[in-house]
Amino acid sequence: MENKEKYDKAFMESFGIDESALKDLEYNSIPEWDSVGHMGLIAAIEEEFDIMMEMDEIIDFSGYEKGKEILDNHDVKM
């Protein structure tokens, strides 16, 4: 599976949403992406890519697109 597919899957499975909802998705823009949902998403992404984000990165992870930039710092290219 490509990194982009893995990334999308983490969002879709964490929040129970369709691929069509991913673009422009932001933290707190849907009820599922609250602070608890955020930690579930981070856990899913860390497990998928075998990384461990820093706290500042977790806080900065404010949206679907922003998350790609953060993963780029961990050599996860999409």
Add this chain to the structure above:
Amino acid sequence: MTREKSDMLENKIAFVTGCNRGIGKSVAEKFAENGATVYANARKEGSLDPLCNNEYSQGKIIPIYFDVTDREATRHAFMRIMKEQGRIDCLVNNAGILVDTLITMLDGRTLRDIYEVNVFAVFEMMSYASRIMSKQKSGTIVNITSICGDEGGMRGQTAYSSSKGAVIALTKTAAKELGGFNVRVNAVAPGFIDTDMFRSGPEDIQKDLVNGVYLDQRVGLPDEVASVCVFLASDNSSYVNGENIRVDGFAHI
């Protein structure tokens, strides 16, 4: 040497900070005696060699050297354990420093140094551990506090005692946050324990303090604190959460 056999922590993966001496050293040993694989932290490379070279009946001790105030090193330590073991069952935040200074003479740098080790590093360690443990839906965190954390310390201990008080509050709040993930968070508050930290004070004050201990007017042993940590890390304490257990022979400052 071969240590006594017990299995309260059989197959558990534990991470203990500040293991080069005192309570941390005893916790690492007692965890290994009880079957745990212990990642023992200290700052100085090689300082844990004697501890790690001992033979334990079931468990073992693996050194992991880093400064707990180094955030990047802390993250790498967690990553290393996860790579090697795939899980962490117990974290014991023991590393701490004590500096006695009257509040009128307490400079910002000393205060920050104490809080960096005693509070901020504990936050950082708990943050990584809680992410791992909440994923696992299991785990225990034990923070080493102090009896001065809830009743105040001696004169000169405003910084130290308030740092320990912060960790007690942190423990109780984290216990609420993580309880839903089956992760328990507790603290152990030692009283007057026979460690270099306690022995660093003036002898007459030590004597006065120990005379006030109701249990046999004696200091506690690091091993007696470690035993409570074993209990809290084990499944025997499965319904204990958010506690700050005093191990002090019933003493007051």
